[in-house]
Amino acid sequence: MPLQAVRPKILGFISEQASAWLVALVVFLSGCALALVVAWAASDLYQQQVRQRFQLLVNERYTRLQERFDDQEQRLNSLRRFFVNSNDVSREEFDGFAQPLLLRARAYAWAPRVFHEQRSQFEQEASRLRGEPFTIRELNSAGELAPAPERNEYVPVLYIQTQSQLGSPLGFDLLAQPLRRSTLERAQKSGRLAVSQPMQLVGVEPAYATGVLLVAPVASEQSATEFRGYVMAVISMRQLMADGLPKPERDNLVMQIIDTSDQQSRVLYASDTTLGDSGLVGARRLTLGDHVYALTLRPSRVFDQSNHSSLTAILTMGGLLSLLLSALLYVLVSQRQRALKLVEQRTVQLRLREQELRDAHGQLRSVLNAATQVAIIATDLRGVINTFNAGAEQMLGFTAEQVVGKLTLESLHLPQELETRSASLSVTLGKRIPASQAMLGENTDNLHEAHEWTLVRRDGSQLTVNMLATVLLDDHGLWIGHLAIYLDVTEQKRAYEALAARDRLLKKLSAHVPGGIFQFTLEPQENWRFIYASDGMRDIYEIETGVLQQDAKKAFERIHPLDVERVRDSIRLSALQLSHWREEYRVMLPQRGLRWIRGEATPEELPGGGTLWHGYVSDISDLKRVEEELRALSITDSLTGIHNRRYFQDRLKAEMVRVNRTCGALSVIMLDIDHFKRINDKHGHAVGDGVLQELCKRISQRLRRTDVFCRLGGEEFMVLCPNTDGEQAYNLAMDLWQSLRNEPMAPVGIVTASFGVASWRVDEGIDGLLLRADSAVYLAKQTGRDRVETELLRV
Known part of the structure; x- marks a missing residue:
């Protein structure tokens, strides 16, 4: 041509x-x-892109501001729960709780509800506690705090924790101003958080004076509708919005916040950033308490400069x-x-020269056809196939007539694979390598290195081969073509892939199983060894899996000294009986400290002697901790912290079994607080609870380690005295009786109790012993209270 x-x-x-x-x-x-x-x-x-970047900045800024609003609500709710769960909160307790909450809020305050008839007593009590005069005040016409006139109700600030350097507006009556009064009324009516409209804050530096008041009502513990007062967060919008945000000269956004409930639509906060020329606008709605704020965001000049065309x-x-x-x-x-x-x-x-090459080609063809298990293909410089031996025909399904002079070596390869190799070679060699030369370009450095390729048969199926490619040179050393030798490795690759898939599956399963999976052997002469250890074993023992497989004793060194021998013995017993192994034990870890571990494994006997276990271990420390907490809660009185009736009954049954078996000694002391109902009626249930707690404290300090102190219910208590006869129990009861009368309890004064003592008699049951103790208490009540009674003696 x-x-x-x-x-x-x-x-x-x-x-x-x-x-x-x-x-x-x-x-x-x-x-x-x-x-x-x-x-x-x-x-x-x-x-x-500019619009997308702006929307991303708007969404990020909105999310951050809403998180700050939600954080202020959560902090105030935590302060409200502190007051709801505490009947009486001192100034020190308030300061200790509120101090850590001062983040982006100027102050936190507590304002109790005071009626007209309570004002004088309230001011006197507050002055006494503070050590300086305290008066309910309000702002006069000059903007100064002055004593408030007589009103039916006051809500003065009693406690306050503030960041302001101007002092605390203690005594400031929140009901004196309509704006604050309406906020308190909304909070009391809804029972939830309420936010004031924009106002000038009292006791705050002028730079932070513009803000809002976040109010939460505090109800009485006995009645959810009886309001005790209010906890408040004084929020400066400048501090809440600007802290932690970029400085004006670096901010990409211009921000403005307006209270939607404000009829005058006053700007609550506006950033100092210079507005850019872009017309983009982002609007969002922020919520705080019962108010909704309109947030408007526009791009600043900084944004325009960083997004130039x-x-x-x-x-x-x-x-x-x-x-x-x-x-x-x-x-x-x-x-x-x-x-x-x-x-x-x-x-x-x-x-x-072409004629001379044809003659030589005939001779070479005869030699190549003899290799029937290997495909040998030669091409010219253009890549057109000029040699296709019998092995290539058998491997690819083509005949030599269909290929020679018609197809290129490139057409036998998978196109996607050629494109991938071409791109990789282009990066490596620093120049573009065409796809037609990709299978030959990899061998420029090493002419005898085989590479894996995918060929396409005549029927369209694919074949994985190893290819060795080299150049063909003439007598003068000139490059005249290429020679490619292919070896079918399909079955070999399939076997390798099956093994790799199995290994990946095993690794994936072991990674998702909680705890660690292991294979462990115990060979003769006490040779302990881990055959396999998953990555979870590293977390259980804080030891690398490679170290565990080299030396299994490292795992036993982590086991608690009190448990290690028990674990070793259980493993030996499982090997002896070929029984399922299951143990719970403690480990001492360098980083996490003491942890509880549960292990289970199934053994099998090895042909050459020894035992192989297949099992797993898991961390059950959280389960153990929950079990201990539940057990403690089930036997403890929640108010006083001593044991409850259930624990007393269990211990009494156990002691009765002991004395019936050994004929030892056993006594009980029952006591009932005198006139406890009067204390509750006069001082309130909170004071009554304090009396119960103080009584338990005094009695617990005088009991022996073997004695069991329990609360039966209400104001009735019982002391179980093992190995104690009647005279010893009586002396102990006198000591307890005297400890109550020696020192008064604030604010009720001297609190007394009626004591009854009973000691165990042979062949007597639990009911009989308790009935005699209860009868002794009844006798003490009948004979004037504040005394100790036994079966024989009276005081």
Whole structure:
């Protein structure tokens, strides 16, 4: 075929005979047109990206502000729960609880509800506790705090924890001003948090004076509708909004907040950032308490400066690149035309050598057909196949007539794989490698290294092979083609993939199982060894799995000294009986300290002697802790902290079994607080609970370690005295009786109790012993209370 018949055209439509100047002009104009299209597309993309960046900044700023509002609600709710769960909160307790809450809030305060008839007593008590005069005050016409006039009800600030340097407005009556009064009424009516409209805060520096008052009602513990007062958070919008946000000269957003319930639509907060030229606007709604705030966000000048358009740069670079490319093509086309003339001169010489190669090809063909298990394929410099042996026909399903001179080596390979290898080689070698040369380019450094490839058979199925490619040289050392040798490795790869899949599945299963999975052997001569240990074993023992497999004794060194021998013995017993192994034991870890571990394993006997276990271990420390907490709660009285009736009955049954078996001694002391109902009626149940707690404290300090102190219920208590006869129990009861009378209890004074003592009699049951103790208490009540009674003695 003549050489001119296969010459491609320049750019697909310009003849090779065309002037190089014409080619350069066409390329320059095309490049300029392309630069304009790219610039237009880039401009549209720039606008979309600016809007997206702005929306991301708006969403992030809104989320951060809403989290701050929610955080203030949570902190105030925690302070309210502190007052609801405490009948009486001192100033020190309030300061200790409120101090850590001062984050982005100017102050936290407690204002109790005081009626007109309680004012004088309330002011006197507050003055006494503070050690300085305390008066309920309000703002006068001069803006100063002055004593408040007589009203039916007051809500003065009693405790306050503030960041302000101007002092605390203690005694300030929140009902004195309509704005604060309406906020308190909304909070009391709804029973939830309420927020004031924008106001000037009292006792706050002028820079932080604009803000709101977040109020939470505090109800009485006995009645949810009886309000004791209010806890408040004094919030400066400047501090809440600006702290932690970028400085104005670096902020991308201009922020403005308006209270939607404010009829005047006053600006509650506005940032000092300079507004940009962009017309983008983002609006969101923030919620705090029962108010909704309108948040408006606009891009700042900083945002505009950091998002400038690259349209001018694209046009400039596009024009320069077009000019350079046209100049380059002018040089290449002119040189190509000169080179084609030289090619035509060499063509005649090459055809003469072609005949010689055909003769040599016939001889080589005979040799290649003898290799039936290996595919041997040779190509010319263009990649067209000129040798296809019998092994290649058997492997790929093609005949030599269908391939030689018609197909290229590239057409036998999987196209996607060629593209991937071509891209990889282009990066490695620093130049573009065509897909047709990808299977040959990997062997430029090592001509005898095999690589794995995927071939496509005639029926469309795929075949995995190892390929060894090399170059073919003539007698003068010139490159005349390529030689590729293929070996089918499909079955070998399938076996490797099955093994790898099994290993991945095992690793994935072991990683998702809570705890650790292991295989453990006990060989003769006490040789302990881990055959397999999953990654979970590292977390259980804080030992790397490789270390465990090398030395199993490292795991036993982590076991608690009191448990290690028990664990070893259980493993030996499981090996002896081939029984299921299950143990719970403690481990001492360097980082996490003491932990509880549960292990289970199934043993099997090894043919050569020894035992192999398949099992797992898991951390049950949380379960153990919950069990201990539940047990403690089930036997403890929640008010006084001593044992309850259930624990007393269990211990009494156990002691009765002991004395019936050994004929030892056992006594009980029952006591009932005198006139306890009067204490509750006069001072309240909170004081009554305090009396019970103080009584338990005094009695517990005088009991022996063997005695069991329990609360039967209400104001009745019982002391179980093992190994104690009647006289010893009586002396102990007298000591307890005296400890109550020696010192008064604030604020009720001296608290007395009636004591009854009974000691166990042979063949007597639990009911009989308790009945005699109860009768002794009844006798003490009947004979004047505040005394100790036994079966024989009276005091």
